Amino acid sequence: MNKILKIIIFILIGILQLTLMPLLQIKGMIPDLVLIGCVVFAIVDLQDDALLLAIAGGLILDWAGPLFFGFHTIVFVGFVLIIRFLLQKILPDMNSILIFIITFFFALVYSCFQNLLYNRWPSLNLFSYGLYSAVLSIVFFFLLQRLHNNRNLAVKL
Amino acid sequence: MINKWKGAIVVFLIILTGLILSPTKYMKNIRNSFWVMAKPVGLGFRHSVGQAFPFVRQILQIGYVVRQNSNLISENLGLQSQVAKMTEVQYENEILKKELGFLKNTNSTKIVPAAIIGQSSGYLRSVVIDKGKKNGLTNGDAVISQGVLVGTVSDARDNNSEVTLVTDFNSLIPVVLQDSRGTGLLRGGLQGMMVDEVPLNISIKKGENVVTSGLGGQIPAGILVGKTTEIISKEGEIFQKVAVSSPVDFSRLEVLFVTKNE
Missing domain, CATH: 1.20.5 (Single alpha-helices involved in coiled-coils or other helix-helix interfaces)
Incomplete structure (x- = not known):
């Protein structure tokens, strides 16, 4: 797919995060589409797409959000680079259970960062948020597999 | 080597520019422009998906x-x-x-209707509305839904504004318990809303109305906030705390009204 088209789609994902996802919240939990997309793309070895989403989506969230500019972009790019390192050195063989666990973990870390920046102690809701994000990551992974017709994705079921 | 890192350098410069602009009014204008562009998308989703999801929930x-x-x-x-x-x-x-021979209080109240465009952060209990300074809004204005206080304007930009809901951790509103006449501060949080700093000599009743007290001047007095449910302060504390429940479903807010004293 054309790089410009991908950037436009990823920017739209950022806008969807701010306008559509609040309507799909459960008990105040709104999973981050950009975070889920970055993690899943990075895990299935679409590193360039993961970085592009982290930058485009992150900049949109920084542009609209109340935190200091650059927070989301830096965090998402950092996550993509960490996953790349994990894939190369520690976990070369990925499966859907590991996608679930990794998304859960990164959602917790992201949530902790935000809580600390808003001067709040993280609460037990973090785990519900992590679970919700992890479930959506599996859904997204299966959709991605369909899109790529089960080819060229470096993950087993 | 520079060609290889060109993309990273560009992104780094954008972030650096944003960081430098963050404390200035330019960032406010930039955020204002984003929400002006996102407004049709946000309103479109509210009128389509926003109606479908509650409908499915109601059936269940x-x-x-x-x-x-x-x-x-x-x-x-x-x-x-x-x-x-x-x-x-x-x-x-x-x-x-x-x-x-009492003089009649002639304070009038201006009401500005506003639609919710989106939510700028999943962690703050806040929403973005499509009215701003150009519609006469200022920071601190009360926002109501179905006659009940739901939040206050925390960041009024030119064309849109951030509204902090009363359930947010940072929300602090002076209120009075309507029957027992105890004054206190309404705070939001993960455990729900509560009225804090109620004097010990006040006999709080369960189910009494909690309304805004008007102290501070910005939020008009007498706006319903909710009803008391249970006293949660422990023995030995110097003030009483009481939990408050709102009749409004905050997950289904659609049209809000910004009220201001004139």
């Missing part, structure tokens, strides 16, 4: 809806008789004021 909760309907009919009948009594009391009050 049909039993609860039927019970709630029955309770609301009983409550409505009780409230109708109270309204009738209050109307009589108000009429007597007006006559007495005239007799005693």
Whole structure:
């Protein structure tokens, strides 16, 4: 797919995060589409797409959000680079259970960062948020597999 | 080597520019422009998906809806008789004021309707509305839905504004308990809303209305916030704390009204 088209789609994902996802919240939990997309793309070895989403989506969230500019972009790019390192050195063989666990973990870390920046102690809701994000990551992974017709994705079921 | 890192350098420069602009008014204008562009998308989703999701939820909760309907009919009948009594009391009050020569309070209230465009952060209990300074909004204005206080304007930009909901951790509103006349501060949080700093000599009743006290001047007095549910302060504390529940479903807010004293 054309790089410009991908950037436009990823920017739209950022806008969807701010306008559509609040309507799909459960008990105040709104999973981050950009975070889920970055993690899943990075895990299935679409590193360039993961970085592009982290930058485009992150900049949109920084542009609209109340935190200091650059927070989301830096965090998402950092996550993509960490996953790349994990894939190369520690976990070369990925499966859907590991996608679930990794998304859960990164959602917790992201949530902790935000809580600390808003001067709040993280609460037990973090785990519900992590679970919700992890479930959506599996859904997204299966959709991605369909899109790529089960080819060229470096993950087993 | 520079060609290889060109993309990273560009992104780094954008972030650095944003960081430098963050404390200035330019960032506010930039955020304003984003929400102006996102407004049609946000409103479109609210009118389409925003109607579908609650509908599905209602079908799954049909039993609860039927019970709630029955309770609301009983409550409505009780409230109708109270309204009738209050109307009589108000009429007597007006006559007495005239007799005693009291000056009538002529403060009028301006109401600005606003639609929710989106939510800028999943962690703050806040929403973005499509009205701003150009519509006369200022920071601190009260925002109501169905006659109940739901938040205050925390960041008024030119064309849109950030509204912090009363359930947010950072929200702090002076209120009064309508029956016991105890004053306190309404705080939001993950455990729900509560009124804090109520003096110990106040005898709090369960189910009494909590309304804004008007202290501070910005939020008009008398706006309903919710009802007291249970006292949560422990023995030995120097102030009382009471939990408050709002009749508004904050996950289904659609049209809000910004009120301001004129």
